[in-house]
Every structure is written in C-alpha cells, then in structure tokens.
Amino acid sequence: MIALIQRVSSASVTIEGEPVGAIGAGLLVLLGIEQGDDQAKADKLLRKVLAYRVFSDANDKMNLNVSQVGGSLLVVSQFTLAADTHSGLRPSFSKGASAKEAEHWYHYFVQAARALNMPTETGRFGGDMQVSLVNDGPVTFWLQV
Numbered sequence: 001m002i003a004l005i006q007r008v009s010s011a012s013v014t015i016e017g018e019p020v021g022a023i024g025a026g027l028l029v030l031l032g033i034e035q036g037d038d039q040a041k042a043d044k045l046l047r048k049v050l051a052y053r054v055f056s057d058a059n060d061k062m063n064l065n066v067s068q069v070g071g072s073l074l075v076v077s078q079f080t081l082a083a084d085t086h087s088g089l090r091p092s093f094s095k096g097a098s099a100k101e102a103e104h105w106y107h108y109f110v111q112a113a114r115a116l117n118m119p120t121e122t123g124r125f126g127g128d129m130q131v132s133l134v135n136d137g138p139v140t141f142w143l144q145v
Contacts, residue, residue, distance in 0.1 A: 001041045001105070002032035002081045007054050007139035011074045013123040014130045021121030026071030027054075028133050031109060032081025033102035034095050042109050044145045049073070050118060054139050062139075072119040076131055077106045099126065 005027045012022035029049060055064040055071070066073065079102065083091035096102065103125045113120040123129045 001034060001037045001045045001145055003045055003049050003143045004030040004032075004078070004081060005049060005052065005054070005141050005143060006030075006133060007136045008074075009134045009136045011131070011133035013074065013076060013121075014132075015124055015127045020124055020127075020129070021074055023072040023074045023119070023121050025069065025136070026119075027066050027073050028131070028135075029073055029075045030078035030081060031075055031106060032078050033097040033105045034082045035097050035101075037097060037101075037105050039108065041145045042105055043112065045143060046109055046112050046116075048143050048145065050113070050116065052141065052143065054141065067118065072121065073113055074121045074123075075106075075110050075113070076123040076129065077102065077125045 008026060008028050010024055011028040013020045050067060051065050053063050053065050055069045057063040079096050082096035083093055084095055085091050106125050110120055110122055
C-alpha cells in the first residue's frame with residue numbers, strides 16, 4: 001500500500017465540474033493499493049500518515065503532524081502509484097490490486113481515519129477526477145508499507 005502525501009494549504013477534487021471534496025491546510029493523500037494489501041498494512045500506513053511530521057513548529061522545523069496543526073486529509077484513489085515503470089515506455093499495472101479489492105481497502109482507509117476523528121474528505125473511487133492543490137513548500141513524501 002502506497003501513500004504519496006503532499007502538505008497543502010488547500011486541495012480539492014471535482015468530477016464533471018462538480019465539487020466532491022475539499023480541505024484547507026492538511027495532507028493530500030494519493031492512495032495506491034497493491035495486490036496482497038490487507039488490514040494490517042492499511043492500519044500501519046494510516047498510522048504513519050497521521051504521525052508523519054511534515055508541518056513546521058515554532059522553530060521552522062518539520063516536527064508537527066497533521067493532527068497537531070489541526071489539519072485535514074483529502075484521500076484520493078490513485079491506482080497509477082502501483083505501476084511498474086522499470087522497463088519499457090509503458091507502465092505495467094500487474095502489481096495493482098483488483099478494482100474490487102482496491103475499492104474495499106480505499107474505503108477502509110478513509111473510514112479508519114474518520115474513526116480516529118481525523119477530518120477526512122475524499123474523491124470518488126474510480127472517478128475521472130480533477131485534483132487541484134496548493135502544495136505548501138513544496139513538501140511531498142512517498143510512504144509505503
């Protein structure tokens with residue numbers, strides 16, 4: 001399971017011109033689900049996302065996590081993160097989970113974040129989404145479990 005996280009001052013998702021989800025300051029989480037991902041991996045990745053210290057403290061050091069700054073999550077499914085790009089000029093998606101499995105773990109991840117009282121917005125799984133963001137920094141990290 002992969003999360004590409006970006007520290008944002010704002011981020012939003014629209015589908016066919018209609019707003020679906022939006023946050024102010026927080027993390028845009030692009031979530032990729034791979035074959036073999038399970039509840040343990042989802043829980044571990046969520047704990048890491050929520051605890052990852054990417055926000056500045058009073059000394060301008062990245063020592064604070066999203067909860068400590070009162071931020072939110074915008075979680076967007078991103079199957080292309082599971083792509084194998086090691087050879088050729090066209091990515092292979094053979095490592096990605098099936099759509100049914102990926103959708104299950106995507107919704108699990110979102111519900112688990114909300115169960116921890118983390119304000120969480122979403123895109124729409126499988127939707128043709130337009131994602132807008134203001135990357136604060138820019139700060140972007142690849143997390144994988």
